[in-house]
Structure formats: structure tokens, C-alpha cells
Amino acid sequence: MDVELMAQLLRRAGFGTTRDQIDKYLQQGYEATVEELLNPVHREPEDQDLMDRYFVASVEARSPGHADPQWAWRLATNPNPLEEKIALFWHGLMAVGGVKLDHGLEMLTEIELFRRFGLGRFEDLLLEISRNPGMMYWLDNQNSHSGAPNENYGRELLELFSMGIDENGEGAYSEDDVKAAARAFTGWASEVTPPPFFLGPFPMVFRFNPDDHDDSEKTFLGQTGNWNGDDIVRIISEQRATARFVAMRLYDYFVSDTPNDEEIERLSDVFEENDGEIRAVLRAIFNSDHFKSEDVRYRKMKSPSDLVFGTVRLVDRFDLPELDSGTLANNTLFMGQHLLNPPSVEGWHEGEEWVDSGALIERINFASAEVSRTDGRGVQRMLARVRDAGDELDGAEFVEACLDAMGSIDVSPRTRSILIDHANGHGTPWETDASDSTDRAVEMFQLIVSTPDYQYC
Amino acid sequence: MPLEKFPYHDTIGIASFLGRGFMNPVDVRFDSTGLMFVLSRSNASNKNVRVSAVTLDAEFQYEFATWGTDPGKTTQPTALAFDSQDRLYVSDEHMHNVSVFDREGNFIERWGEFGSQPGQFNRPSGLAVDSDDNVLVMDHLNARIQKMTPDGRYISSFGSAGGGPGEFNFAWGIFVDSGGDIWAADWRNDRIQRFTADGEFVSMFGSSGTGDGEFDRPSGVHVDERGRVYVADWRNDRVQVFDNDGGHVETLVGDATLSKWCQEFIDVNPEQAGWRENAGLFEQEKRFWRPSAIETNSDGLVLIADACRHRIQIYSKVNEPTLV
Missing domain, CATH: 1.10.8 (Helicase, Ruva Protein; domain 3)
Structure with missing residues (x-):
């Protein structure tokens, strides 16, 4: 069994792991490990009560900073690392920024949504995020009304979340499609919650207001009907452009910073043949000769999260949530990745853009300090x-x-x-x-x- | 008529990073003059921990034990207790010690260090003081209660890890009743345990669940002068009241009105007031969110630290029959 191949799988589908853990996975074999990673049993973590006890402010996280200890702990300890890796992937692709939303509780809800739906059918995920009150607020859909649609969500849904645009700014959709999508999503919004300034935050709630929804006929991507938002999501999910966009982003995140058109086409086919199931695409990635080849090994720059949480997992010094674990997310911030606060709706750009001279020093200092922790x-x-x-x-x-x-x-x-x-x-x-x-x-x-x-x- | 036993009285508090207000209050205690001391836990990044002294008519007095590792500072404070001399003890789970202040907030000393030997601590949480002014510390990761002198010398301890009688699983709050018995909120065992002053197991009640007499991680326990037992049923977001034998009497879920401080905030921020009116979550506003600790006084008031709503909810006890 190829130890280095197993190590690579665990670096890409997770954050890397210890040599002992690699041995454990080697015993069950590569394909079985892929399946274990792809099929996590989702449940409330056994130590959620401890996390809430030691970081009570994160229970009612009013800001991304208050929510950081929660997600950082999962990134550092979740025994199903792909749950966190895929959540991080979608968090960067369907980015909601704390600088505007400023509601840590809702941001944690979104991360949980990505854990639960991130490996399933893309259509389901897209529908869930479209019903996510934080997303509706972030992209101004609460200001989108029948007769006065706001195009922000419809535009980003097509451009950044599903179908994408090429290097010339052209997409497989038109401005009319954007307008039709915006009309279809009128009435989709978040309920008003009380201001957090005196009692802390209240959970956000999605609402669909049929009285504020444009129920008239629309033509979207060549199909005509009285489309609502879920119809738009369905039609988007059927598009070859969507299959190719998702395949490309998954390839970029899990395989290599250098695109490979042949592989992306193959993965687009897998997406379509499996009803848009992300798990199937990842299975096709991890089990491919291309992924196993030397061509892509060590060809991906670690994101700050990869580096911080990979090193923390390697050192394995946390038994319980503690003050140090509560500030782990600060380290990714110092390296250029502010978790729960992507720089814009575009999310983060992967690859060597992560590293400049300042970030490199932060990376080296952090990792060097961690591996010297002989108490770990x-x-x-x-x-x-x-x-x-x-x-x-x-x-x-x-x-x-x-x-x-x-x-x-x-x-x-x-x-x-x-x-x-x-x-x-x-x-x-x-x-x-x-x-x-x-x-x-x-x-x-x-x-x-x-x-x-x-x-x- | 349950509400006749414990009618809602008042609320004090507002979310505040410093000064007037609290940030995740996890404990509340009275000194001998009736001044209320509230412990704000805050979080690791914002560092708004502190002890706030406040009158019962919501006049903020002063604060101390703010963030830091120097003497007189705290990092992850968990509990408070006063002795008969109005010395205030503050446990710190991160520094594994107990700091001592006078009632004006002047630092006196601190004692304790990390470890499992007698007199050492591993995340000290709940605190209580007995009638001899000895300090009981729930040394929760060592699964024991340690009895210490006021200046931190070890006297005795009892308890071990597990789920049987006299064993603890991440226990949190403790209390010494007027008869000297010691009560412990055995947090991860979802039960309350009672011991003699010498640490002999007496009884226990509670199990995991959401029904009457069931708990989801009880964090605080308090026994009033009449023998009523109050339990902060932390993850069930409620406070349950029991008779002295563990018989369920009442459940409180939170009835907060806007505190004086919140009302003043609303009055000078009409935009926020409008926002709140539009949301209309007035029932939700009333409810506890992680109630952590309970305190009572001789005037019949019951104070509940409502950690995630940044306030102290106050109930009164009226028409209550004497139990003993």
C-alpha cells in the first residue's frame, strides 16, 4: 500500500493527519478510506456541550469573532475531516461575509448547512442556501420585491454559485436570465430579528412571502413558466455549464491549482450522470489515476486553514476546548484567511496568492511553534x-x-x-x-x- | 398556581463589553450588604471578563477582576463565592486558581496551581463557602471537591470520576446549605448530588431528559433558607425548583421584561426600537438562554444568571409554604 498516496488523500480530503492515523487507514485500504471519508455519519459532536460550556459566548455568537472558537474546534478535531473540508469549500464558493452579516450565530448555521448538504445533490444544496436567511440578507434579497426586484442574488447565483463566467466575463446565461431569476426570488427573505445590541442576537429565520412574490410568467434559460426560486434552482442544476463550473471548482480545490480540461470534462460527466451528487464527483476524483499520479502531488498551495488545522491535528495537543483553541482562527486571519468573513462574495482565491512574505513568516512561525510543543x-x-x-x-x-x-x-x-x-x-x-x-x-x-x-x- | 409561588419580579442587565452591563454572566452573588456581584465570562477574543458590582435598583457601582494573567486579573472565570468577611472568591478555569478580593474589588491574594495533587486544581469551576469560612472548590477535571482554608491551604477532598454515587462527570456548580450539606450540579451526569459536610454521599436526583426532574447539563444548584432546591437546567434553558427531597415543584423558563438599562438604550436609539418592534419577538425575548447560576436573598428574591441574554432575571417567592 502506498503510504504517500494515503497521506495525500488525507491532506486533500482533510487537513493531513498523523502517521499513526495513516497506518490505521492503510489497514482498511485506499478505496475503503475514500468511502469512509465520503460518507460521514452526521450528528451533533459528542463534545458540543463542552464547547458550549467553555465558550459560552459562542453559543449566542453575536459576531464572526464570537463564532470562531466553535468552527475552529471542529476544524481541529472533527474525526470526519471531509465534513469540515467541504464546509470550507462551500463557505468560500457561496461566500457570506461577516463584515456585512455580522451575525456569528447565523454564520455557524450556514457552516452546519454546508456540512449537512455539502456532499449531497448540488440542487439540494443550492436550494438550501437560497433559503438561508443569512444569504438572503447578505445579497439584499430582503429588498427584492414583486414589481421591484433586486438582481443581486439572481446575478451571484448564476455567476458565482452555479454557472460561472469565462475569462471574458461571458456566461452561458444572459442579462434577461438574471432578471428572470431575480423576479423568481422575490418574496424570499429573512425575517426581521431584534437588534443584537442589548440582548445579544436572535436566530435568523427564512420566510417566503407569497404576497411579495412575482408569480407571473418568466423565461429563464429558454424555459417559460410561472417560475419560483426553486424552479430556478432546478433549471440551473440541469445545465451543462453548472456541471462544468462545479467540477472545475472541485478540481481546483481538491486536486491542483493548475486546471486540467480533460479531467474537468470527465468530472462534469460524472456530475450529470449522478444527478449532481457532489459525493460522486469527489469519489471520481479521489479514485482517479490522475489524482493518484505524481503530476498533482504537492501541487496545491495549502490555504491558511490547511496549514493551521493540519499542523494542529499533527501536534494533537488539545484534549478539551481551551483558551488556546479558542484563538486558533486568529492564526488563519494573520495568514490572510479570515474564517467566517471572506473578503467578498467571490470568496477566497486559492493557490499561490495565499502566500506573500508576511504570510509566509506567519506560517513558518506558527507551524514551528506548534511542532515544538513536546506536551502534544x-x-x-x-x-x-x-x-x-x-x-x-x-x-x-x-x-x-x-x-x-x-x-x-x-x-x-x-x-x-x-x-x-x-x-x-x-x-x-x-x-x-x-x-x-x-x-x-x-x-x-x-x-x-x-x-x-x-x-x- | 405555579406563578403564585415564583412570580417574576425584575430584570437587570444589558449586553455590554465594559462598564454598565454584562457579557455572558455565569454567576451572581450577594455580599453581606445586599450588593449584587455579577461575573461576566465573555469569550477568548473580546476579553470582557469582569466582576460587576450593581445594586438591586440597577445602579452600576464598579467592576474588577478584568482580563489578564497578572494578580487581580482573570481569564476564564467561572464562579463566585463570598465568605462571612465579605471576601470574594473567583475561580479561573484557565489559570487553575482562585483569586480573592475584598468587596470593593481590591485584590487580596490568589492561590492554586495546575495539577492533581491535594491543593492543586484542574479547571476549578463552582465555589461555595461553609459556615467556618472554608472554601469549597469544584475541581472539575480532577472530579473532586476540595475544601480549602480562606488563604488556600488544603484541608480535605472527596469525589472521583464516574457515574456512581459520590462520583462526578464534569461537575460545575456547588452550594453549601444552612445545615452544612454540600450540593453539587453533576453536569455531565445530569443530576444533583447531596453530601454531608464531611463529603459523605447523602442522596441524588435527576436523570437525562427534558421532563420534570430531568436535566440536560445542570450547571448551578442553590438551596434557599426554606430548603427549596433551585437547579439551573443549562441546556434545557430553564430553572427547575424542587423540594428538599428532590420532588419537582416548579419550572421557570424566563419572563424577562426590558431592564432599566435596556429601556434607556431603546429610548435613545429609536432606530433600534423600531427594529425591535418590527421583529416582534417579545415572547422569545423573555426566555432564558443558558441560565447558569442562582442566588437568593432573605427578602425572597431569586436571581438567575441568564448567560446568553446578558442579564439577571429576578423572581420573588410569595405565599410559599415552609417546607421544614
């Missing part, structure tokens, strides 16, 4: 694995043992050579019983997470 169970297991590799290791053996202990990380020949040179610089082999064995191993862990290679997954 993960670091202790990493140290034990290095010791298990041999009582005395030369530079190359020592570097290999550390890379393997950190979840079967691979690095370029040049990076490996530099790491080996550094290990050899001590002048003596690494020895299990030496007084500096832990310090030298931790130092190597820190060097590894400081390499350019660690920025990719």
Missing part, C-alpha cells in the same frame, strides 16, 4: 517514531525518519539535501539515548515545517 500527544508520537527508526541514525536516515513521523511528508531533493546537511552539521549521528535527541528531533521538525515544501499539500 502528536509530537510525542512523532518523537517515538523517530526513536523507533533506530538507535543511531546518520543524517539521511534521521531526516527520513522525521519526515515519515510527521505524516509521510515528501520534500524535493534539494530540500532533502539541505536538511541532511543540517543534520550532519552536528558532527555526530542522531542517537536515541543522547541527551540532545529530543532537541535535535524537534529542531528537525521545525526545519521541515519551515521549508517551501510544507506550504504545499
Whole structure:
């Protein structure tokens, strides 16, 4: 069984994992692991009560900042990592920003919506997000009335959430289609909730007001009828352009920062053949020769969330929610990804745009500090694995043992050579019983997470 | 006629990051003069923790024990308790210690450190003071109650982890009644346990659920001078009242009116007032959201820390028969 392939699967379908966890997955095999990841049993986390107890302000999260501890804890600990990964994907694609919504409670509701529907049929997801009161508020649909439609939601639904546009700004839809969609969504809005300023927030509630809905005939994407919003969602979901858009975004997020037209076409077919089921598309991705090939390995820049929560999972130092876990999301913010507050309705741009010199320093400092936490169970297991590799290791053996202990990380020949040179610089082999064995191993862990290679997954 | 037993009286509070108001109040206690002290838990990022001193006619007096790790500061405060000398004890789950203040909020000392040895703590939560002014600390991750002198010297402890009698599972609030018995809100076991002053198990009541006498993570327990037992049924968003043997008497779900502070806010913010009127969620506004702790006084008032609505809801006890 290919250890590195399993490690890649868990970096892409999750946030990476420990070497021990990779061993566990290897025992059940690659395809079975794919199925386990694709079919999480969704339930309230067993420690939700603890999370709420220690971070009571996040129970009534009035702002994204108040909600951060909740999602950060799930990103760091959810045993079904794809639930969080797909929630993060849709959060970036169907982006709602806290800068306007400023309702942490509702934003957590949206993340939960993405967990529940994110792997299912795209049409169902699109309908759910269209009935999401936070989304309705974010894209001004409460200001969209029969006779005076606001086009914002209809436009973004087509352009950013489903069918997309090409590099020339052209889509497989027209301005008339945007107008028809806007009319169909009149009357879809959020109920007014009391202001949060004196009693905290109240849960937002979707409402459909038939008296404010334009029930007249509309022609949308060539089909004519008295369409309502759910008809628009249905028609959108039947379009080849939608299949291609979703396939492209999934490929970009889970496979590579460099598009591959042939693969995207294949995945578009899978989307259509499976009634738009996202799970089927991901299955086709993870089980493909293309995904398993060296061509796409370490070809994706880690997002700040990938880096922060991947490293936290590797170090595995949190038993229970605590003050430190409550501020994990601050680290992704410092690296350029403000969870629950995407920069615009376009969400985040993936790829090497994540990293500039400032963000790189934040990444290295964070990861380096984390892997030096010898109180973390993960670091202790990493140290034990290095010791298990041999009582005395030369530079190359020592570097290999550390890379393997950190979840079967691979690095370029040049990076490996530099790491080996550094290990050899001590002048003596690494020895299990030496007084500096832990310090030298931790130092190597820190060097590894400081390499350019660690920025990719 | 349940409401004749515990009619709603008043509400004090408004969401506020500092000064007049509270931010996620998780405990409330009276000092010997009748001044009310409210502990705001806040969150990890905004750092609005504090103890606020407020009169019962809603006059804000002062605040202390604000965010920080220096002496006199707190990070994740969880509970309050006064002794007979009006020394106020504040537990801190993050720093694993107890800070002591006088009633003006002047820092006196703090004691405790992380660990599982006698006198050490692992997330101290509920606090109570017995008639000898010894301080009882719910050392909740060590699953025990430790009895300490006022200056933090270890006296004794009891309890262990589990679900049997005398065992605890993430227990939270504790209380010492007028007879010296110790009551504990055994949070994850969804029950209330009663012990003698020496820590001998006496009785327990409650089970998981939403019916009368059932709990979903009880956080606070309080026994009034007549023997009524009040339980903050935290995740059921209610307070249940029991007789001294655990017989269900009453359930309170919250009846808040706009506090004086909220009303003043509304009066000077007509736009917010209009927004509230349009929403029209007046019934929802009344309800508890994570009620965490209960306090009573000799005037028959019952105070409930309504953590996620940033207020103290106050009930009174009238026409109540004496139980003992």
C-alpha cells in the first residue's frame, strides 16, 4: 500500500493527519478510506456541550469573532475531516461575509448547512442556501420585491454559485436570465430579528412571502413558466455549464491549482450522470489515476486553514476546548484567511496568492511553534517514531525518519539535501539515548515545517 | 398556581463589553450588604471578563477582576463565592486558581496551581463557602471537591470520576446549605448530588431528559433558607425548583421584561426600537438562554444568571409554604 498516496488523500480530503492515523487507514485500504471519508455519519459532536460550556459566548455568537472558537474546534478535531473540508469549500464558493452579516450565530448555521448538504445533490444544496436567511440578507434579497426586484442574488447565483463566467466575463446565461431569476426570488427573505445590541442576537429565520412574490410568467434559460426560486434552482442544476463550473471548482480545490480540461470534462460527466451528487464527483476524483499520479502531488498551495488545522491535528495537543483553541482562527486571519468573513462574495482565491512574505513568516512561525510543543500527544508520537527508526541514525536516515513521523511528508531533493546537511552539521549521528535527541528531533521538525515544501499539500 | 409561588419580579442587565452591563454572566452573588456581584465570562477574543458590582435598583457601582494573567486579573472565570468577611472568591478555569478580593474589588491574594495533587486544581469551576469560612472548590477535571482554608491551604477532598454515587462527570456548580450539606450540579451526569459536610454521599436526583426532574447539563444548584432546591437546567434553558427531597415543584423558563438599562438604550436609539418592534419577538425575548447560576436573598428574591441574554432575571417567592 502506498503510504504517500494515503497521506495525500488525507491532506486533500482533510487537513493531513498523523502517521499513526495513516497506518490505521492503510489497514482498511485506499478505496475503503475514500468511502469512509465520503460518507460521514452526521450528528451533533459528542463534545458540543463542552464547547458550549467553555465558550459560552459562542453559543449566542453575536459576531464572526464570537463564532470562531466553535468552527475552529471542529476544524481541529472533527474525526470526519471531509465534513469540515467541504464546509470550507462551500463557505468560500457561496461566500457570506461577516463584515456585512455580522451575525456569528447565523454564520455557524450556514457552516452546519454546508456540512449537512455539502456532499449531497448540488440542487439540494443550492436550494438550501437560497433559503438561508443569512444569504438572503447578505445579497439584499430582503429588498427584492414583486414589481421591484433586486438582481443581486439572481446575478451571484448564476455567476458565482452555479454557472460561472469565462475569462471574458461571458456566461452561458444572459442579462434577461438574471432578471428572470431575480423576479423568481422575490418574496424570499429573512425575517426581521431584534437588534443584537442589548440582548445579544436572535436566530435568523427564512420566510417566503407569497404576497411579495412575482408569480407571473418568466423565461429563464429558454424555459417559460410561472417560475419560483426553486424552479430556478432546478433549471440551473440541469445545465451543462453548472456541471462544468462545479467540477472545475472541485478540481481546483481538491486536486491542483493548475486546471486540467480533460479531467474537468470527465468530472462534469460524472456530475450529470449522478444527478449532481457532489459525493460522486469527489469519489471520481479521489479514485482517479490522475489524482493518484505524481503530476498533482504537492501541487496545491495549502490555504491558511490547511496549514493551521493540519499542523494542529499533527501536534494533537488539545484534549478539551481551551483558551488556546479558542484563538486558533486568529492564526488563519494573520495568514490572510479570515474564517467566517471572506473578503467578498467571490470568496477566497486559492493557490499561490495565499502566500506573500508576511504570510509566509506567519506560517513558518506558527507551524514551528506548534511542532515544538513536546506536551502534544502528536509530537510525542512523532518523537517515538523517530526513536523507533533506530538507535543511531546518520543524517539521511534521521531526516527520513522525521519526515515519515510527521505524516509521510515528501520534500524535493534539494530540500532533502539541505536538511541532511543540517543534520550532519552536528558532527555526530542522531542517537536515541543522547541527551540532545529530543532537541535535535524537534529542531528537525521545525526545519521541515519551515521549508517551501510544507506550504504545499 | 405555579406563578403564585415564583412570580417574576425584575430584570437587570444589558449586553455590554465594559462598564454598565454584562457579557455572558455565569454567576451572581450577594455580599453581606445586599450588593449584587455579577461575573461576566465573555469569550477568548473580546476579553470582557469582569466582576460587576450593581445594586438591586440597577445602579452600576464598579467592576474588577478584568482580563489578564497578572494578580487581580482573570481569564476564564467561572464562579463566585463570598465568605462571612465579605471576601470574594473567583475561580479561573484557565489559570487553575482562585483569586480573592475584598468587596470593593481590591485584590487580596490568589492561590492554586495546575495539577492533581491535594491543593492543586484542574479547571476549578463552582465555589461555595461553609459556615467556618472554608472554601469549597469544584475541581472539575480532577472530579473532586476540595475544601480549602480562606488563604488556600488544603484541608480535605472527596469525589472521583464516574457515574456512581459520590462520583462526578464534569461537575460545575456547588452550594453549601444552612445545615452544612454540600450540593453539587453533576453536569455531565445530569443530576444533583447531596453530601454531608464531611463529603459523605447523602442522596441524588435527576436523570437525562427534558421532563420534570430531568436535566440536560445542570450547571448551578442553590438551596434557599426554606430548603427549596433551585437547579439551573443549562441546556434545557430553564430553572427547575424542587423540594428538599428532590420532588419537582416548579419550572421557570424566563419572563424577562426590558431592564432599566435596556429601556434607556431603546429610548435613545429609536432606530433600534423600531427594529425591535418590527421583529416582534417579545415572547422569545423573555426566555432564558443558558441560565447558569442562582442566588437568593432573605427578602425572597431569586436571581438567575441568564448567560446568553446578558442579564439577571429576578423572581420573588410569595405565599410559599415552609417546607421544614
